[in-house]
C-alpha cells in the first residue's frame with residue numbers, strides 16, 4: 001500500500017493520481033458473431049470493455065481458449081493461454097493457439113487490465129468449427145433432374161415446381177449431440193420429424209455456386225427421437241435455377257447436400273447423408289416458385305406427414321446423385337435471412353366485385369401470411385405492387401417482366417394459414433381475388449424479411465422531413481438485403497449492382513452491423529472477376545455485365561476501405577488487395593490515355609433530367625462528362641490503394657500508386673480545369689465536387705471551385721440537388737466541409753422536386769430509383785432503390801450528430817465528434833454501436849443554449865468539437881469549466897468550435 005501511494009505520488013507529478021473503476025469485458029465475438037459456426041483456422045476475437053469511469057484504456061489482455069467449458073471454468077486454456085499481453089487492441093485479435101478441429105466447440109474468455117483497473121474474467125463465450133476439411137463431407141449432392149408436367153422452361157420464362165426429399169432412419173439409443181450441415185440450392189427448408197430446423201428463410205446465402213457454396217449448421221439434438229425419425233427437405237429455385245433463361249445465369253436444377261452427424265451417449269456415432277437412398281418428388285404443393293414471379297401453392301397436393309417417420313412414399317421416386325455445383329463448400333458467416341418484423345395491413349377495399357386492394361401502409365419486402373377458409377379447389381390470387389394507378393388498381397408497369405403473383409389453392413380445411421417459401425415481393429399494395437367472401441385486414445399479416453443483422457444505430461432530429469427520410473431509407477436499405485445488397489426488390493432484376501452501394505454502404509454501417517455481409521459481397525466480387533482483371537458491375541454475376549468503368553467496379557475498393565474505417569477490419573483489404581491491383585492494372589492498360597481514364601459507362605446515373613418523363617437527361621449542359629467521373633474516381637481509388645499498400649507494408653506499391661495519383665491529378669487538371677472560371681469541365685456540380693472532395697484541386701482554387709458549386713446549386717437549381725448516383729455520394733459532406741451545412745440541410749429538407757422530401761410528398765415510404773420516379777418512363781422507376789441516398793445517411797450521423805471514425809485511425813479507436821447545429825434544427829439524437837462499444841451524441845438548442853451529451857466507449861478517445869458562436873462561447877462540462885473538468889483536455893479554438901480531447905465516458909457540455 002505504502003509502495004502504491006509513493007508511486008502514485010510520483011506519477012501525480014506527471015498526471016493526476018489514477019483513480020480506479022470497475023471494469024468489465026462483455027460482448028465477446030468471434031468473427032463479428034456471438035457463438036458462430038465457422039471453418040476459419042485462425043478466427044479473430046473481439047471484445048468490448050465497459051466501465052462507469054472515464055478515460056478507460058486497455059493496457060493488457062489475457063485470453064484463454066479451452067476444449068471444454070469445464071476446463072475454461074478452471075482457467076485451463078488447453079488450446080491457447082496467453083496472459084498479460086501488452087496491447088491496447090481489443091478487436092480482431094487473431095487466434096494463435098493449437099490446431100482447431102472440425103466439429104468441435106471451443107470456449108473462451110478474456111480479461112483486461114486497463115489504466116484504471118482490472119476486470120475479472122469475462123463470461124465464457126464459444127464458437128464451433130464446421131466441417132473444415134472437404135474430406136469431412138460424406139454426403140453426396142442429391143437432386144431430381146426430372147421436369148414435372150407443369151414446369152415451363154422457355155427462354156423468357158421459367159417455372160419449376162419445388163422438389164421434396166425425404167429420408168427415414170432409426171435412432172437406437174440415447175443421443176448426446178446431433179449436428180446437421182446443409183446446403184440446399186437455390187433455397188431450402190429442412191424439417192426433422194415435422195419440425196422446421198432453424199428460423200432462416202430464403203437460405204443459404206446466394207453466391208456464384210460454381211465458385212463457392214455456403215452451408216448452414218444446426219444443432220438438432222432436440223429434434224431427434226429414439227426410434228424412427230425422418231428428415232424432409234424442400235428445395236426452391238432461388239438464384240440457382242435461372243429465373244429467366246435469357247440473361248439470368250443458370251446453374252441447373254435444384255440440388256442439396258446434407259449431413260446429419262449423431263453422437264450417441266455411449267460414445268458411438270452415426271452419420272446420415274444425402275444420397276440416392278432418399279426419396280424425392282416434384283409433385284408436391286409448391287407448383288411453381290420463382291423470386292420474380294411468385295409462388296403457386298396447391299394445398300390439395302400437400303402430403304400430410306411427409307416429413308415424419310411412417311409416411312408412405314411409395315409413389316415418390318428415388319433421389320438422384322447429381323453433379324456438385326463446383327464451388328468450394330464453406331460455412332456461411334454472413335447471417336441468414338429471417339422474418340424480422342411483421343406488419344398489419346392498413347385497409348382493404350373492394351375496387352370491383354370480388355377484387356380487393358389491400359394497403360400495407362408501407363412499401364415492404366417479404367410476403368403475406370394469409371388466413372383463409374373456403375371450399376377445396378378455390379384459387380386465391382395475390383398480386384403485388386408498389387403503387388396504385390389513379391383508378392385504384394395496381395400499377396405494375398414498373399415490375400417489367402416480374403409477375404409478382406402468389407396463388408394459393410385451398411384444400412377446404414376448417415382454417416388454412418399460408419405463406420410462400422421461395423419467393424419475395426417488394427410491395428405496399430396487394431390485389432386479392434378469388435378470396436372466399438370478403439377478405440378483411442385481419443386475414444393478413446405482412447412478413448418483413450431481410451438478413452438478420454444487428455441494428456446498430458438510432459437517429460432522430462427535431463425535423464420531421466429528415467426523420468421520415470431516415471425511416472424511408474431504413475426500409476429501403478433493409479428491404480434490399482438478400483444475402484447481398486440488391487438494387488431493388490420488386491421487378492425482374494434484384495441484382496447486386498456495385499455502384500449503388502459505394503458510399504451508401506458507409507451510411508448503412510451506422511444502421512446495421514453489415515461487416516460480414518459486405519465482406520461476403522467482396523468475395524462475390526472477387527469470384528466474378530474475369531481472368532484478365534475486369535471486375536463486373538453486378539456481383540454475384542447472375543447478370544453478366546462487364547462494361548469496364550471506374551464508378552461501379554470501384555465500389556470493390558471503396559467498400560473494403562469502408563470495412564477498414566468503420567470496423568477496423570483489415571482482412572477484406574488484405575484478402576482482396578491482389579485482385580484490386582489486378583483490376584486497376586487492367587483498367588490502366590486498356591483505358592488510360594494521355595493521363596485520363598477514358599472509359600465510363602453510366603455517367604452520373606439518374607440525375608434529375610430536364611423533363612419529367614425522361615429517365616436520363618439528354619441535355620449536355622446537365623450531364624457530367626464520363627471521363628471526368630472515371631478520372632476522378634480513378635484518382636480516388638489510387639489514393640485508397642496507396643493507403644492499403646502502406647497498411648500492408650508494401651512500400652513499393654505505395655510509391656507507385658502515389659506517383660500514378662499525382663500524375664493523373666496533373667493530367668486531369670490540365671485537361672479539365674479552367675483557371676479563369678474555376679470550373680471543371682462543363683461546370684456541373686458533380687464535375688466540380690468530385691475533384692474538390694478527392695483533393696485534386698490546387699489549394700488556391702478550392703474556394704473558387706466551391707463557389708461554382710454553390711452558385712450552380714442555389715442559382716440554376718434553386719437550392720436543389722442536381723446530381724445523380726455518383727455526385728450524390730459526396731454532395732452533403734462536400735457542402736458541409738466547405739462551411740455550407742445550411743445548403744446541405746436545405747437539400748435534405750426540400751419537399752419539392754427534386755428531393756427525397758418530394759418523394760415523401762408523393763407518398764413514398766422508401767427511396768425511389770429516380771428523382772422523378774412519379775413521372776418517368778416505367779421501364780426504370782423502382783420505388784425501392786437506395787442508390788440516390790448517396791452520402792445522406794453518412795451526413796446524418798457524421799455531420800449532424802457528429803459521430804465519425806477519425807479518418808486517421810480505424811474502427812472508432814479515435815472518434816471525431818463534430819456536430820453541425822444548422823439553423824432550423826433544435827435537436828439531434830444519435831447513437832451508434834461501434835466495434836468498441838456505444839457512441840452517443842445528443843444535442844439540443846434551446847433559449848440560446850447549446851447542450852450536448854456524449855458517450856465515448858472504453859478504449860477509445862474522442863476529439864470533441866463543441867460548437868460556439870461569437871457571443872456564446874463559454875463551455876462547461878457537467879457544470880464545471882470544460883477545460884478544468886476531469887478527463888477533458890482543451891486542444892484549440894477555431895472560429896466555430898472549441899476543441900477538446902476526451903477519453904471514454906459520459907460527458908455533458910453546455911455552451912452559454
Ligand code: RAM
Nearest residue numbers: 487497499500602769787
Ligand atoms: C439499373 C439499376 C441499378 C443501376 C444500374 C446501372 O439496372 O437500377 O441500380 O446500378 O441500372
